[in-house]
Ligand code: AHG
């Protein structure tokens with residue numbers, strides 16, 4: 001008998017012995033993982049599968065969609081709509097929420113996703129991924145105190161990240177790796193292509209509290225606010241500067257891949273507010289990028305903030321809301337938070 005632990009077995013154990021997840025959440029996560037497997041196959045085919053290049057359309061945020069953005073979005077919708085565990089879905093690539101069609105039973109969960117993260121890396125064969133977050137549909141009451149009518153509205157999705165019941169991502173790189181939390185630490189699963197299943201390859205993932213590696217798009221330096229400028233400037237001064245140590249820099253431009261590196265060996269990731277579009281809080285999206293990644297990082301002992309407030313405490317105001325993000329090794333995130341309080 002093989003001693004390998006599959007994702008299915010891990011989830012059954014989370015349900016049965018640890019009591020962390022109910023059966024329908026387990027099924028939901030199995031379906032998301034199956035969808036990621038299918039996206040992974042499409043990614044691997046590349047030019048042979050005709051999946052590269054632009055779709056020549058724009059999403060609600062005015063970004064040009066790649067063919068794979070649309071393919072991944074459709075794979076996730078189709079895989080998840082019929083199982084009976086979901087009430088509705090929301091995606092970076094869709095203007096508004098997607099209700100489970102009437103012909104299928106409706107469940108109590110809401111699924112949010114960035115179907116394809118790192119779109120600018122698709123055509124150049126650099127790691128990309130899928131990010132997902134699961135919330136429970138709120139059990140609302142009407143103004144007269146009676147339970148509200150069944151059905152889902154956009155408002156139901158506007159819950160702070162600390163209310164997530166599961167979050168994760170799948171990175172399509174040299175290996176396809178699914179990383180998951182259901183509130184019991186972070187576990188990593190590698191896709192075994194011969195078996196066709198995700199196999200547990202690391203449990204209890206921990207982000208070291210200290211690091212000498214930062215990730216930021218340096219080309220935006222002239223647009224940054226002072227606290228970010230000060231932090232990076234001190235890192236760049238290395239051994240001779242106030243930090244007294246040299247720093248290394250990495251920027252993959254796929255949040256999944258940058259976060260995966262940080263979960264693996266530590267580091268700090270910043271996509272801060274900047275002056276290019278001052279009315280926007282940041283580039284990254286709160287509900288389907290920052291929240292799931294922040295919960296994973298916190299579950300691994302790291303920290304995540306917008307510079308002032310813990311990301312998981314932020315009350316979203318709208319579905320496609322953006323946010324400034326600083327996450328990773330705890331002591332660096334605390335230092336950056338302190339600079340924001342001081343300057
Ligand atoms: P997406 O491909 O889903 O739009 O997300 C891309 C995001 C994120 O993954 C990455 O960290 C960042 O955009 C890169 O932005 P720059 O190209 O501005 O560096």
Ligand code: MN
Nearest residue numbers: 114117118289
């Ligand atoms: Mn993204």
Ligand code: MN
Nearest residue numbers: 092114116117
């Ligand atoms: Mn995307």
